[in-house]
Amino acid sequence: MTCLPKTAPAKKLGLVIDLDICVGCHACAVNCKEWNTGGKMAPLSDLDPYGSKPNGVWFNRIHTFETMNDVGVSRTVHFPKSCLHCDDAPCVTVCPTGASYKREEDGIVLVNDDICIGCKLCSWACPYGAREYDEAEGVMKKCTLCVDKIYNENLPEQSRVPACVSTCPAGARSFGDLNDPNSEVSKLSAARGGVALMPEQGTKPVNRYLLPRPKKTGQGVNAPRMLTHEDTSDDGAGMLARWVDKILTA
Amino acid sequence: ERMGINPFETVKETVALSPEVSDEVKTSTCYMCACRCGIKVHLKDGNIRYIEGNPDHPVNKGVLCAKGSSGIMHQNAPGKLTKPLLRVGERGSGEFKEIEWDEAMALAEKWLGDTRAKDPGKLAFFTGRDQSQSLTGWWASAYGTHNFAAHGGFCSVNMAAAGLYTIGGAFWEFGDPDFDRTKYFMMLGVADDHDSNPIKIGLGKLKTRGDAKFVVVNPSRNGYNAIADEWLGIRPGTDGLFIFAIIHELLRADKIDFPSLARYSNAPWLVIQNPGEADDGLFLRDKKGFPLIWDVKKKKAVSGYDKDISPAFAGERKIKGKTVVPSFELLARRYMDPQYSPDAVAERTGLTADTIRRIAAELAHAAFEEEVIIDQPWTDAWGRKHDKMIGRPVAIHAMRGISAHTNGFHTCRAIHMLQVLLGSIDTPGGWRYKPPFPKPIPPAPKPTPPHYKPNTPLGGGSNGFPTSPDDLIVDDNGQPLRIDKAFSWEHPISLHGMMHMVLRNAATKDPHEIDVLFMFMANMAWNSTMNIGETLGFFTAKNDDGSYKIPKIIYSDAFYSETVPYCDLILPDTTYLERYDCLSVLDRPFSAAHGVADGIRQPVVKPDRDVRTFQTVLLELGARLGLPGMVNDDGSAKFPGGYPDYLVNHERRPGVGPLAGWRGKNGDKSGIGEVNPNQLEKYIENGCFWSEEMPMEHQFFKHANQGYLNYSKKMGWIGEASPVVFQLYNEDLQKFRLAAQGHGERQPPEEHRERVDTYFDPLPIWYMPFEEAEIDTDEYPIHALSQRPMHMYHSWGSQNAWLRQITNANKLHIHTEMAASLDIIDDDWVWIESRHGRVKGQVKLITGVNKNTVWTWNAIGKRKGAWGLKHDAPENTKSFLLNHIISDVLAEGQKGIQYSNSDPITGQGSWYDLRVKIVKCTKAEWGETEPMYEAFKGGPVSDLDVLQYGKDMKGEDTGGKADLREYIGQRWANAANIDGIADGHGNIKKGDKT
Amino acid sequence: MHPAKSVIFFTTATGAGYGLFIWLAILSFMGVLPASPLFGLIALGVSFALIIGGLLSSTLHLGRPERAFRALSQWRSSWLSREGVMAILTFIPMGIFAISWVFTSKNTGGVALIGLLGAFMAYITVFTTSMIYASLKTIPAWHNGWTKLAYLILCIMSGAVLTMALTLLMGSLTGNEKFSHAGFHLTMPTAIFLALGLIVKLLYWRHIHNSKPVSTAESATGLGEFGKVSFAGSPHSQDNYLLKEMGFKIARKHARKMRIIAAILGFILPLILIAVAIHHLHGMGRTIAILIAATSCAIGLVFERWLFFAEAKHVVTLYYGESEV
């Protein structure tokens, strides 16, 4: 259904990504590729895999940014990016075929690659670069939120999670229903003031990003700024004298 | 599904929610790096559908990194070797003929047999990325060569040596920060490290807990360093000064854990002050040989090992006619000296004095004001009961940023000294040993000298822990006897050998010539060697008669690496998914601080090539050569079943084998026990690992925890259940120094005296890295480093169709200010010039790097014709290795000796001493990297244009829809801070039954 | 945005084709066009060729052309779908008009009315095309009124120039003054639309140059509160689909050159040529001048369309080093 669901989806499944602990290891990106290249969107084709311009279909990619404020304090932030499963998904409404659609039951945005004509318009409409055209297959592909994993009865419970989430070594990724204010992901996002990317684009993303916490420099810890020297003599004779008489039993 | 052709119909997709994933799931242990995480491999018709982390595994608890997640493409790589190869062209040409295994084994047997019949020492056996050193070392010793080592010499031996000679354990992956409890975590010089996933899990947990501070000391700010609370962008090679300044502050402010020092360290031990004499600087000992301390209550000298002592920490006394002072006084005098004040070191480290003072204050505050207490009674090694475990919650981890410098050994000792002075070692919230550590300082085994007897075993291990000049492997003139010159006066405590010197020494026949060089799993002709250009020359160097100076080279690799073409006989190995393998406590344990663990790999896919597991091949060669332990009395092979057979049935000592789990006839024993024929089955049932959690009362203070020490003895890890006393002042080092000062039987040859005297200081020192000291720093003002990308393992990633998409061209990262001064912008081409040569690459401007430092990703650059890549791959044309411009030797000194570019104590290769200048390329020079070597002939070159792995793997929908489970990353830590989030792990809440 | 030949040809050709038809219908309705089957064949032939050729080239750039028919289903929400539907529907009146002209030599009265209906629908089709681009928020250079206006005016403009050329050519070839006179009817409109076209493009260019950025690297990453955001590491070493499709960069200097070329060839030169031709030239000379004007206009519009894509920045580039779009 390429019009967005008339009644807002009952659930809004999505990811919450914690930029405060993401170390930029690319595990989520590779594990995503690994799961999905044999999954609903199979295959995630790779062009020129061993040549000069290797490039393939990935549903998740890790960028690195630096920030610099006006007093010259800079940070490095690793930044994973995948489909945000927007509420008002322009990639859906522009689609002429209905191949691009949003599921009514859980809000997951999918591509039906059996009818996609590969016009690429959805990739023009997506502000986040979350749509990946498979040049070898001539169809558009994208993050499925691992729809073929999270509900999959052929997998043990612990594996019923998006691949990128369960594999993240830092534990920077969480998954759940962001429609339900009482869900754990909603609480997590609320507690950390999770943000949406490019709100001005009006896409109403479901995924949330938790911004890096304020850095604890000296101020952060309630320690003194410096230790008071018990001995200011040049050679530390004072301290040594004190230690000579030091009596303790071990 | 139904799909009409009515153009106006909206086709609705019915998504398969429960597709069949696999027809079989096998567990094993990942080997996309040395971290050894547990994996679950989903198989479909024998092909790999999906590899995920094993949630039950102690190392990774279900997570899997980028490398591990790309195992499919490792298995799928076009660069895999397919058959044994025999060189037909010149070395380096790449011209081989494929031969059968029978011929290959016969050849290897003959080459090795002839050499052994002459002089086993003429075999040099060196192994690289290796996790079966307990096998290879044992094999070498049975063969009879003293010329054996793994690659630790160029890897991180400084960390191992400094740790084992100071606290009886080491960083590397042999200890763990207590991520659950620490209040202050300081990480120095770490990129991804061996404990790859555990560190990431730990950092995530630590930061999510929110009540700890995470400080990094690193010239670069990416990866782990990016998420730190505070980044100290130190100037490379100066960490020692930084640590000394902190210690200076702690001493001056009397923020020292004296009770801990008294109990657990040699700080009170009395050191003889007798300048110029043979006993100067040695400990004063009683008749039994116990070191003495001065008991200020008893007013007499008693053994430092006695119970209930009141030791003096300072004060010169005359005892038994000797002038003595507690070693602590020597320590205190040295580091309280103004030369180590924050102000004195600030400029050289590139950190402000205020910052250093503040860090010292924060460390002291965390250690002494934020004690972590576990209500758990325990008993110390002297039988004293303690009603709780008091922690000094300062944890430290350090790795190659510290060790890969010529001053790395002392710097690492300095870090351990800091830990000990704060009393944080193996306390709650501190840095914790992983069993089987701690071990005696240092562990007992000694290196075994050559015997030159035909067909005779060495009679000991080739590597060990020298404690005095007597343990060196040198001749009567003090000249080296090992091909790598390890354990010689040049690098006396080179515990892990010096693989990086083998090719030069063998080709120059210095100290002696060899017949056969046997290598395993090390890319010595490319990214794991310094000075690539000359090293290739050593491979191909010839005598006047046209024969090669290194007569025969046998090499086992699994892929067509740059080293393959330089060897004569290639024994193609299996991949980690095709073989049995062993992660043994005898080798590199992957235990956790709370319990020991080991594991295996099992074959999950069948090789589609004519390859054999190297360890099995090695055992068969051993049998053919009739090596003791590898043949039965009747001469038949002892392990006809190959490596798995050995894993189960080999006993190093009675009851002690490669695997510690499920020993004993019916598998009910652990550690020590008879052989259990079903041991491997047990491991496989359990997910290919074994682990044994220790009771809480044994989990801390292991160095002096009676219960733990008894357990350690029972497991056969230590000989005696006596406490491990931290050696801040190291007497063993002093013994070498005394020899250099002219005392004792064995003294260094004249040319080495001064060097040994200078660097064998019993207390940590700092000196300028050798290259920096030798060059004109105005000409080469910049430090150049390499770092491991988290998604690549050395050379392996470039053949991986997925990983190489992430990085197939490495850039030189430089600070925007430096770039501005050089008028350079993103993607400009520059020459990176060292005193040794120059290499060309493109730049990337950033701000997260020390302003005098540039860095690039390690091991991305490749040579045309290797790894199955097309010749125009960016790895071949745009990527570069700093290895080309790192010299393996130092400038020849006045004494006419040319030392290895390595740490003077341990022989650790000093990759990060490199100094360079950056020169902008002319436009004409843009486009391709240099140096550019000619392509190998005959190597595999992939002609694949499109890769569509998994196209045919979509599973049939079996119907059904499981209930959703929410997943919360770092659930445990988040639950503690946010109400509405339940405790548990991932998508499993406490109490859920699964 | 990557200026793909297929799309450039599609938009320019269909625009001119529809424009041509619209003028033919109007002139017929005015009764000033002789219903010569030959001319009908040529003129409508050119119009249909341009339209069909354009539509074909647009389907050829699809990954799965054989599935193109599915693009009709989502007219409720998708402008691309609407364009497809309109294009097809428009062929009905256009077809009837063409058939009766060419085969029954009739192009006035009821037929002309059908022609006008076709013209009207054709114009709506062009509007749907413009909306495909104008509806994309992600590309601020397209997401504005000028985009629609430009498409609508350039369609009429190029159609007019083309109609003039064809009628005058017919006139001088057949010596039938009626054709030339029909053409002269268009002199003024053509001149006006050329001028309008130029003005609209100039205003469009000023608009995209002056308009404030819609999104920034700060809003794209949410990291604004930490300061200025810069790109420190790419997820992949080589260009991926996104960068090949949307990462197209054009240097300011180069763009300015192209704009001048587009303005001169597309608008100014044709305007001058037409003026000169009408006032100072006669017979074949005049016709040739107009033909040159038409050709120049066509080439100019290709440049204009190339720029339309090349100058359009997509917000996704904010994740790859752009600081604002």
Ligand SMILES: Nc1nc2c(c(=O)[nH]1)N[C@H]1C(S)=C(S)[C@@H](COP(=O)(O)OP(=O)(O)OC[C@H]3O[C@@H](n4cnc5c(=O)[nH]c(N)nc54)[C@H](O)[C@@H]3O)O[C@H]1N2
């Ligand atoms: N510039 C620079 N150079 C460095 C470093 C640095 O920091 N900077 N780091 C140094 C360090 S610490 C190290 S440890 C070395 C690492 O460098 P190496 O020890 O050379 O490690 P790799 O290159 O990863 O792999 C060595 C060989 O193992 C082969 N191999 C892979 N899997 C298998 C297998 O299953 N069986 C067999 N038989 N072979 C296999 C690969 O094909 C490769 O040829 O690099 C060193 N080089």
Ligand SMILES: Nc1nc2c(c(=O)[nH]1)N[C@H]1C(S)=C(S)[C@@H](COP(=O)(O)OP(=O)(O)OC[C@H]3O[C@@H](n4cnc5c(=O)[nH]c(N)nc54)[C@H](O)[C@@H]3O)O[C@H]1N2
């Ligand atoms: N992903 C991945 N993981 C690996 C490997 C791999 O190839 N890839 N290799 C494995 C191997 S063999 C090893 S030895 C380990 C090495 O583990 P690491 O030591 O983590 O690896 P390096 O890449 O050597 O990182 C050295 C770090 O020290 C910093 N540094 C350099 N000089 C200095 C200095 O003077 N002072 C300080 N404070 N910092 C400095 C560098 O910026 C860099 O961040 O990693 C292991 N794990």
Ligand code: SF4
């Ligand atoms: S796996 Fe986790 S830590 Fe690694 S890049 Fe992805 S989100 Fe960041």
Ligand code: SF4
């Ligand atoms: S992120 Fe892009 S692809 Fe995903 S829903 Fe939003 S617009 Fe569509």
Ligand code: SF4
């Ligand atoms: S590419 Fe496929 S999914 Fe995207 S808009 Fe076109 S038809 Fe729809």
Ligand code: SF4
């Ligand atoms: S949810 Fe699944 S498909 Fe989406 S990025 Fe994560 S792993 Fe990839």
Ligand code: SF4
């Ligand atoms: S860290 Fe990654 S590569 Fe290394 S063993 Fe674990 S999963 Fe495998």
Ligand SMILES: [Mo]
């Ligand atoms: Mo290493």
